Amino acid sequence: MANNNAYPSEHHDSPEGTKWIWKVFWILLIVTTVEVVLGIIKPPALTDTHILGTTLLNVIFIVLTLGKAYYIVAEFMHLGHERKNFIWTITLPIVILIPYLTFILLTEGGYLNSMMNM
Template sequence: MGAHASNTKRIWQVFAYLSILTIIEVVLGIFKPDSLFHNGVFGLSFLNWIFILMTIWKAYYIMWAFMHLEGEKASFRWSIVAPMFFLIIYITCLVLIEGDYVYEVFQHSTMKWIF
């Protein structure tokens, strides 16, 4: 029974941690502080960078806790986390680049798009 109690406690700790991160994201999304929303780097506002980094952090923490990576050897952890990390960065860059391209095409297009 003691093992269940510790696992239950661990699940509630992970739930609390992920809930706090999600609440921070929601509050930032609702209030959009001007200092974060109107200033940025690499074409993105600091607020967007915060959302991207917090999402990656939450994904890593979910893998850490629920895939039980915290108890594994460092080399095995990195063999799982590193490819995911680079894949997430790659996909994020593609979405941002292509999204900006589509936005520019629609902004400067002389054609009428029918949707």
């Protein structure tokens, strides 16, 4: 039975051993711990500072989340080690469409809010 399974993907070497896996694990764990601690104590210095239309604390949460997402996709899902044109094929639609959708819906949400208060 001839089938596609006879041809696996070309091999891209990961670093030797399993050390890199645990390194990513510690990064994800530490970043999550920082998020939880900040979420519980909510330092007033961060919640009272407003930047980009929200609090500095929320901006920190979003940046840390995107950092975690990068490590999961690039290392655990191995996308960082694929060919460059494949990396762009997968990431460009995401990078263009999701911020676009977010921008539209949050702007409209703010508008609906202002209409409720009239």
